[in-house]
Amino acid sequence: MNHNTPLPPLSPRPLRHLSEGHRGVVTAAQLRAHGVTAADTNEQCRPGGPWQQILPGVFLLHSGPPTSEERLHAVLMYAARQQTTSVPAQPGAEEPHRPVYTEAVITGMTALTLHGFSSTPPPTSLDTIDVLVPRLRRLRSTGCARIVRTAALPAPQHVTGVPVAPVPRALADAVAELADAGAVRRLLTEAVRGGHCEPSAVVRELNRAKLLSRPHVVDAVDSLLAEGRAIAEDGLYRMVREYGLPDPVWNVDLRLPGGPHLGGLDAYWPEQAVAVELDTRAPRQGHRQEDDALWSEYARKREHLERLGITVVHITPKKLREALEQQATVVRTALMAAGDREPAAYVVVLPR
Template identity: 50%
Template sequence: MGHDTSPGALPLPRCGTGRHGVVTGDELREHGVPARRIAERCRPGGPWQRLLPGVYLLHPEPATAEQLLRSAVLYAGWVTTRQPASRAPRRPGAGRDPRPAVPGAAGPVARRRPAVVTGLAALALHGFPGVPGPEGPRAVDVLVPRQRRLRDAGHVRIRRSRTLPEPVWVDGLPCAPLVRALTDAVAVLQDPRAVRTLLVEAVRVGACGCAALVDELRRAALLERPGVTETAEAALAEGRALAEGRAYRLVRECGLPDPVWNVALHRPDGSFLAAVDAYWPEQRVVLDIDVRWPGFDERDWAEEVARRDQLERLGLEVLYMTPEKLRDARRTQAAVLSTALRSAPERARPSRLVVALPR
């Protein structure tokens, strides 16, 4: 008896992927479509297409960006294994059973494996500005576990990773978080201007935290690549400027006393103490926006702690606020700053005067 293998005759909505026009060969065979019939329908001029090994498009028109993405996930996230053939029960004490396997007992079994879209394709799914939108990038980077034996195919570039990030699901597709997707995009981009645009835009729109971005670039050993450190510093400078603007608005909109902005603190003898973003001399409160530059290490942290201890010994209260906290926890930061300013009378007067000079 022949098979009606037109898309409408197949129960593909039950497959979970067929409703998008993209389906695996395993799913087709599970629904009664033999391999020879799949091959017939994928011949030149036929009604179907083979997008990738084991992944098919159920119409002859060019694949859309969404279908290319879904086919990439299916290719990397499905693997076919063969179930061992079952045999008739062995008699107790019998030797090796020479009888053949029971016919039909063995067959392919489709299993899902971890696969996460990353790089430019993931950024497009996240709606990241500056990345191709509806058409999307034609190449799709997919993260898979390092031990997987899987090769690049068609529009899919396999990226092996020791650990896969927890995916963020966008339109039913597993995507790498923004910071990881950005890092993986930087790893394959050759144009320094494109790298700079991505990183600066990421900080500008608040897509990710400055510290998290630098940490991820360092983890991927990308800060060692020529030009990336300079680009990361430009992105952090953008983030610092945005954070300073948020600090200005926080002080103004919350009705807090005006500080002196961007000053260097010195002792009366002229010796340098610290450069700070805001200083309230009457209340003896210092605000510093905490941005860690590429290369910030334990020695830098120890110097930062020593500076803070020195200011506190002079009777100043030092507040550190990250760009992320000023962006995402504005009310909390306003409460912290307001409390510090109100508690000024409770603190002892500094034993020595602190001089603030423009920087």
């Protein structure tokens, strides 16, 4: 073959299928499987040629700059241990086959943008895309791909067919690269205000990443916890108002007359002896000593109050956000059942 002249079309149907299914990005292995030799690929990628190499072993089937989506899939193709192609949802469907990536998960700023964050830079302005891979993989950061190694890959969430790290993990990987306190605070605040995750889950992931020794991260976390608490309390006020519950006393401490402190509560109905406490613990994942200690504290308080005849309803911020009417029904049921119980012990109610 004379390599000074352009190549004739090479298996146009298979290559067109690849271009549609992978957004114009293919691997060397896929090209070989479609009969395109390494020499042919090199010829197509010559200066001024119709193709280009975007990452080692990954090619773009057009000239000109890649789109944000093409860069994203190129990084995944480079980092994935293997790539398979899923079938369309229905036989004969027009939708192209979607790639399935193994052992590669997008994280950091790009993942947050895919999750819908507005405070992250647009993908076009990011020089690199962070991708999580298992620690023992032999890969290096190159071009637009920044390899982030991890002992255990998180279970990915799929956004537009792309495996993306959950928000708390993506936040931790993004924060690890930031020295600007304002940028860190904006990311953490949006995570909570936008309802992407609970503050406690963020703190847990930052702790796992050993980022809580950085002063600017600690300051941002303090703001995050205050923000999350305020949002949850606002949800509690809204529940009482919108679902016609009787007004409680808010943010109180209970004590036995002349006796010990029983604990703080977010809302309390003295006549019915019903209390609501916001449960801001992180979701339990495996056996963790700090979880046990915090759970024991919650359980001791609840058991003590219930021995005194006080019903304690625990509500999580997530339930207030996603199932407000259901939580209002739980509280209303507890209030209505008060008349069927023995009178509660007398307690002193003090502002907190």
